[in-house]
Amino acid sequence: MPELPEVETTVKGLQKALNRAFISVWTDSEKIIKKLDFKKFKKEIKNKKINKVWRRGKNIIFELSGGYSLLIHQKLTGHLLYDRWKRDKVNDYIHLKFFLDNGKVLALSDLRKFAKVELWKTEELLSSKDFRKLGPEPLDESFTFEKFKSLLINKKAKIKQILMDQDIIAGIGNIYSDEILWWAKIHPFRSGAELNEKELKDVYKYIKLVLNRAIKLKGTSVSDYRDIKGEEGQFKKLIKVYQRENEKCFRCGTEIKRVKMGGRSAHFCPFCQQNKK
C-alpha cells in the first residue's frame, strides 16, 4: 500500500518524465478516470507537457502545460511504472497506459482497481475542498513539534487513527502508524488527548525518523507496492510490528499482537506498548 515514503519514491523516479508530452492514453477500465469520461480525458490530455511532478500526502500531481494538473492516487494496490520495468506478477495488472513523446510508456498497474486518476485545472485542484482539507506534510520544516501538539489538543480519537487521518497529518497509513507507535512505545488505542509531553515528543520524533528512513530504502513492499522500475522497496527489512502477529518483539521478545481497529489491523507489542494512563 503506497503511503508517503512509497509515493515519494515514485515521484522522485518520475522526474525522468519531466518535459515530456502526452501523445495518447489507453485503458481497459474507464472507471479509473474520474471527473471526465474517458473520451474527453483522452482528448484533453493530448499534447499536454509535464512541467513538474510533486507529492501532497499520498497524491501524485503532474503539473501540466496550459494550467492543468493530473492527479493520481494509487489507493491500496496501484503503482506507476515507467519505461522498462521488471517482470513480476504484481506489475502485470496494467489498466492504464500513457504514451509519451519520447516513445516511452507511463503505466498504472492496479490489482484491485481502486486507484483514481483525475484531470484538473491546477487552480481548481489547489482550491478544492478535498485538497485544502489535507493536513500538513509531516516532513516539512514547518511541521514543528508545537504544530504537531496543536493538532492533537482535545482529540479524543485513538492515536493510531489520528496518525492515519489524512486531514490531521497527510501521508501516514497502516504500516507506518504501527511502526511509529512501536518506536515511541505507545499503545495504538490510547487517545491523543491523554498523551503527555514526553510521549508526544516521542511520537513526533519517530514520525520524522521512520518516514525518512523508509524513503531512503524506497518504501515498503509487503505485497503490491513497487517503484517505477517495478522493483521492491527495502524498508520491509526494518519492519518491527506490521504483519508480525505472533512473532517476537525485537526489543523484548514478547509476541506481537494484532487487534482490529475499525476494520483494519493494529499491530503492537503488548509489553513495550502498554495501555497505561
Add this chain to the structure above:
DNA sequence: AGTTGTGTTGAAGA
C-alpha cells in the same frame, strides 16, 4: 467451493 482477509478513501447511516 464458499468464506475471510487485505486497507484507502468517500459516502451513507446512526
Add this chain to the structure above:
DNA sequence: ATCTTCAACACAAC
C-alpha cells in the same frame, strides 16, 4: 459533530 459500516474490486489463503 462524530462514530461506525460499507462499497469500490480482485485475488490469496484457508
